Amino acid sequence: MTAKLYCFGESGNAYKAALALTLADMEWAPVFVDFFNGEARSPEFRAINEMGEVPVLVDGEQTLTQSGVILDYISSKTGKLGGRSAAERREVLRWMFWDNHKLSGQVGTTRFLMNFLAPDKRPAEVIAFQQSRLKAAYKVLDAHLAKADWLVGDQTTIADLSCCGYLYYPEPFGFERSDWPAIDRWLDRIAALPGWQHPYDMMPGNPSERS
Numbered sequence: 001m002t003a004k005l006y007c008f009g010e011s012g013n014a015y016k017a018a019l020a021l022t023l024a025d026m027e028w029a030p031v032f033v034d035f036f037n038g039e040a041r042s043p044e045f046r047a048i049n050e051m052g053e054v055p056v057l058v059d060g061e062q063t064l065t066q067s068g069v070i071l072d073y074i075s076s077k078t079g080k081l082g083g084r085s086a087a088e089r090r091e092v093l094r095w096m097f098w099d100n101h102k103l104s105g106q107v108g109t110t111r112f113l114m115n116f117l118a119p120d121k122r123p124a125e126v127i128a129f130q131q132s133r134l135k136a137a138y139k140v141l142d143a144h145l146a147k148a149d150w151l152v153g154d155q156t157t158i159a160d161l162s163c164c165g166y167l168y169y170p171e172p173f174g175f176e177r178s179d180w181p182a183i184d185r186w187l188d189r190i191a192a193l194p195g196w197q198h199p200y201d202m203m204p205g206n207p208s209e210r211s
């Protein structure tokens, strides 16, 4: 049965799920959520996810929300991308919790404020604060990846897919790949995996369609 991923192209959190579904060889199809016209906050969407957030994965009888839970589900179901032992699995979770709090959670907001909010509403001080917090996160990630090809163990896991979720997007949010050489090489490694695609090629919707 084909799993349905409620998503839109600009969502790095949905991209993590799209990438994991593809790399784990699950059959899936996107269902476009018109986030920029408020669909994620509509009563119809909240009936699917009370949190009013994308992504949502519907796989048969299962409805899953939160990208970390969806990634965990995909790796448990397919036996892929999850780490080789219980200790690695805990490491995977450690990086995914870190990502949700310190990396993707902050990048998503910063990129929204800098690109998708009306220019006259963009709060310069908040953006600067966010960017300084993010710099600390990029430093942690780059230092770890300077010592290893993958975040956990010696192969790609859902921890890599979680942490890379926002880092291929072209819109500015204060992240220059050239400033972070180990992150840069790791993003190239992920992009070389068979089936990898850019978020705007993997999911419907992108900024050029709205301009």
Ligand SMILES: N[C@@H](CCC(=O)N[C@@H](CS)C(=O)NCC(=O)O)C(=O)O
Residues within 6 Å of the ligand: 010, 011, 012, 013, 014, 040, 041, 052, 053, 054, 055, 065, 066, 067, 068, 100, 108
């Ligand atoms: N922690 C959540 C974050 C999900 C999230 O923030 N999704 C955004 C799109 S990328 C969203 O739907 N936001 C709706 C809103 O803030 O109204 C996850 O990892 O899935």
